[in-house]
Amino acid sequence: MTVGKSLDERLKGNVALAVQHRVFGDLYNGHEHYQSLNDVPFLTEKHITSADLASAANERQAAVFHFFTSGTTGRRKKIPYTVHDIASVSQYLRWFCVVERIKPRSRVLVLMDQYYWGIGQLTAYGHMAAGNIVIPVDTDLSKSSIQGIVECTQPNVISSLPSVIDKFLDVLKCHSIEVVETTGERLEQAQREKFESALGARVLDAYGLSEGLVGVECPLQDGYHFDEEAVFIELIAIDGVGPVGEQETGELVISVFNHSLMPITRYRTGDVCHVSSTPCQCGISGRRVWLHGRVGDHINLFEGYSIHKESLIALLTKELDLEDVQLKFERRERRELSIFVRPYSTLVERAVSRIVENIALEVIEMIRQGELVIRVKGM
Amino acid sequence: MVSSNPAALERLLSRAKGSPYYERIWRTFDIQKFDRLPPSDEDIFKYYSMSAINNDKSSEIAMIFFSGGTTHTPKLIPFSLNEWHARANYRARMYQNIGVSNDTTVAVMLPFGPWVAGPSAQAALAKIGCEIYPLGLVSSAAKAEHLLSLINDQKIDALVTIPSTLEFLLDAAVKSIAPFRPRTIITSGEVLSPKLRNEMREIFDARCYSCYASTEAFIGIECDTQHGFHYDPQEVLIELVGPPNRIGGRKALITVLRSEIVPLIRYALGDYLCLDFTPCDCGLSLPRAIWAGRQKGEIELAGGINVSTSEIAASVFNAVPQTRDVKIWLRTVSPGRDLLHVVLALSSGFEGEFVDLRRAAMQAIQECSLDLNDGLSQGQVVLDVEIHASLAPAEGKRKVRLYDRRQVVR
Numbered sequence: 001m002t003v004g005k006s007l008d009e010r011l012k013g014n015v016a017l018a019v020q021h022r023v024f025g026d027l028y029n030g031h032e033h034y035q036s037l038n039d040v041p042f043l044t045e046k047h048i049t050s051a052d053l054a055s056a057a058n059e060r061q062a063a064v065f066h067f068f069t070s071g072t073t074g075r076r077k078k079i080p081y082t083v084h085d086i087a088s089v090s091q092y093l094r095w096f097c098v099v100e101r102i103k104p105r106s107r108v109l110v111l112m113d114q115y116y117w118g119i120g121q122l123t124a125y126g127h128m129a130a131g132n133i134v135i136p137v138d139t140d141l142s143k144s145s146i147q148g149i150v151e152c153t154q155p156n157v158i159s160s161l162p163s164v165i166d167k168f169l170d171v172l173k174c175h176s177i178e179v180v181e182t183t184g185e186r187l188e189q190a191q192r193e194k195f196e197s198a199l200g201a202r203v204l205d206a207y208g209l210s211e212g213l214v215g216v217e218c219p220l221q222d223g224y225h226f227d228e229e230a231v232f233i234e235l236i237a238i239d240g241v242g243p244v245g246e247q248e249t250g251e252l253v254i255s256v257f258n259h260s261l262m263p264i265t266r267y268r269t270g271d272v273c274h275v276s277s278t279p280c281q282c283g284i285s286g287r288r289v290w291l292h293g294r295v296g297d298h299i300n301l302f303e304g305y306s307i308h309k310e311s312l313i314a315l316l317t318k319e320l321d322l323e324d325v326q327l328k329f330e331r332r333e334r335r336e337l338s339i340f341v342r343p344y345s346t347l348v349e350r351a352v353s354r355i356v357e358n359i360a361l362e363v364i365e366m367i368r369q370g371e372l373v374i375r376v377k378g379m
Numbered sequence: 380m381v382s383s384n385p386a387a388l389e390r391l392l393s394r395a396k397g398s399p400y401y402e403r404i405w406r407t408f409d410i411q412k413f414d415r416l417p418p419s420d421e422d423i424f425k426y427y428s429m430s431a432i433n434n435d436k437s438s439e440i441a442m443i444f445f446s447g448g449t450t451h452t453p454k455l456i457p458f459s460l461n462e463w464h465a466r467a468n469y470r471a472r473m474y475q476n477i478g479v480s481n482d483t484t485v486a487v488m489l490p491f492g493p494w495v496a497g498p499s500a501q502a503a504l505a506k507i508g509c510e511i512y513p514l515g516l517v518s519s520a521a522k523a524e525h526l527l528s529l530i531n532d533q534k535i536d537a538l539v540t541i542p543s544t545l546e547f548l549l550d551a552a553v554k555s556i557a558p559f560r561p562r563t564i565i566t567s568g569e570v571l572s573p574k575l576r577n578e579m580r581e582i583f584d585a586r587c588y589s590c591y592a593s594t595e596a597f598i599g600i601e602c603d604t605q606h607g608f609h610y611d612p613q614e615v616l617i618e619l620v621g622p623p624n625r626i627g628g629r630k631a632l633i634t635v636l637r638s639e640i641v642p643l644i645r646y647a648l649g650d651y652l653c654l655d656f657t658p659c660d661c662g663l664s665l666p667r668a669i670w671a672g673r674q675k676g677e678i679e680l681a682g683g684i685n686v687s688t689s690e691i692a693a694s695v696f697n698a699v700p701q702t703r704d705v706k707i708w709l710r711t712v713s714p715g716r717d718l719l720h721v722v723l724a725l726s727s728g729f730e731g732e733f734v735d736l737r738r739a740a741m742q743a744i745q746e747c748s749l750d751l752n753d754g755l756s757q758g759q760v761v762l763d764v765e766i767h768a769s770l771a772p773a774e775g776k777r778k779v780r781l782y783d784r785r786q787v788v789r
Contacts, residue, residue, distance in 0.1 A: 062508050063481075063504065063505040063506075063507070063508045063509055063510070063511060064509075064510045064511065065501075065505070065511050065512075065513070066510065066511065066512045066533070067513070068529075078533075083505060107429075107443075110492070113491070113492075113515070114491035114492040114497065114498065114513070115487070115491045115497060115513040115514055115515035116513065116514055116515055120491075120492070121513070124442075124492075128441055128442070128460075133440050133441065133442070133443060134441065134442050134443070135442075135443045135492075135493065136442070136444075136491070136492030136493065136498070137492045137493045138490075138491055138492045138493070138515075140753075140756055140757055141493070141752070141753055141756060142745070142752050142753070142755070142756045144745070144746055144752060145453070145749055145752045145753060145756075148452065148453045148749065149445065149453060149493060152428070152429055152452065152453055152455060153429050153443060153455070154429055357521070358525055358528075361522070361525060361526075364519075364521050364522055364525055365522075367521075368519055368521060368522075
């Protein structure tokens, strides 16, 4: 975080860094000394996933960690962090603990995968930076193992994804839990109520994307507090026309200051939000943001992973030279994604299945566990 | 007793004072009598339960990992930041000895939370300044193919992994006639078989280096001569005690000189070693520890899962008291996946449903070890239980036998 510098200086600094970025640098070329922020182009997911995925760091002087996220366009995204970036992000997460009123030296069970995706490790580092005792646990352990770990460590805080908490709810019950911190997926109100009732603890959601952390709820659970030293928020009209005022909904655009290898500036998140500067009763100053949903038509393939329909259709059409592709998604006992293609052949069927299965590691796992079925048919 | 780091040893002994475990097993903390101090063993971790941690030194603990124990009473391994960094620094130096540098791009394909292997390797690589891809383990062909493609796309030139995962990747590369870019492979967690080592060399010109490490300690790493694990006596003191086994190894006790929260002093790892202090052809002056077997009854399964025949047998005898004999068969299902086939013979005169007993035995075995439970969930180990009636009387000595028929003995 570049504490103390004006917002304008920090944004210009970000653009100057972004110009050097091998993947999306061209987008920002010439805008380093912009007169008006509105002149700086928007960054979208396509810019991050369309280029080659090799290291974007031209000159590296320290360790770089590469994490992945599946993205909604059907291509995986790589998100690199230097050690310094991780330290910066950890400091922001330390601030999250202050907002959440997590006591110092809490025992935090970070029930998130600590590999491939960054969220698990970043959460663990953040809690360590806050001085907490961290117990990192991947989500592929059995229920009895997780239960044993919970009984043994008596955590005060559980940090995890809503779907993971749901899966292990019956073995997470522990009298010591004071806060349940959710992140990584949309938290539904019904889930919040279910978890609070079962675990006897406040559920506080953290909002972030792979490209950058946004904010976190305080115990009053009314919007996400965010620190403008770490992230700058704008809203743009969903139809692309006109400004968006306070309390009006628009597409969230973020600029992130704590990530030197991914100097995200004016990134269109695809999330629909509103922002307010009305002070929160908790006493934490600054604006808050509320999340309402996603822009455009998405298929929620499974919890924590949605795919933009048009992007998947475009990907398959382009890769396989198809004339037409349609999607149908049903959720019964298991999830079924039916892909109708023209022209159809068994070769095309195999190729489509292969492409879709390899969109994300999560998809492979869901298919392996029998929770997701992909069917390819002719039109 | 020879320690090349007496100052560190003194500090460690002073940390042990006040430890209820060491106060119970030792009468003295005198460094002059070090080699006569009774060895410690994994019972030490029972004294570091969460309640004990909260009452004592909790201000130093930063992370907690696990190792072994049953699923209901897992063994806690706490770390302070100091000892975590010390471990990472040592491991980093040993990696650098085999050529890992800040130009190396490395995939860490080891188990992560709640196990220490992945985070520890990653921390060491970060100290060196590598590009790091934490990818976790592989336990299916589809995942192997996906990650192999990622490894090649990302131009990863080194792997830190376990042999079982390497087998999956090798299989995926051969079946799909895909390239295999990494040329340096550092393995740990399981014994690296000569067969796998040679296959990687001959098919992909990849050099494998095995590490000697456990959750409790990182000890050392092979060099190009592949004759033992180089280790630094300034970091780890290794003593050999007791009579030699049939291949000349003796019981190893390790002292991790920078351990803090759980001071590991003369700790019995359960392995037999030989030590070689003669100069190595590689040029490194560090001595070598040569692995010479493990304690009788200890099994290493695919995925680096350690479990003992006594753990399995005890859980079965408890769940199915009518059991007289236990035969434990180990077979290879496929590369990177083992079958643990447990055959129970019941005492004569038993009348009842085998189905219920089988279910009880399966559950008991799954829960007898946290490691094994994880391996079963991940698919690295497949468990099957078979029950037979026998003519054995209800009284008398029970027998436990192990038959290892795997293609790759670990």
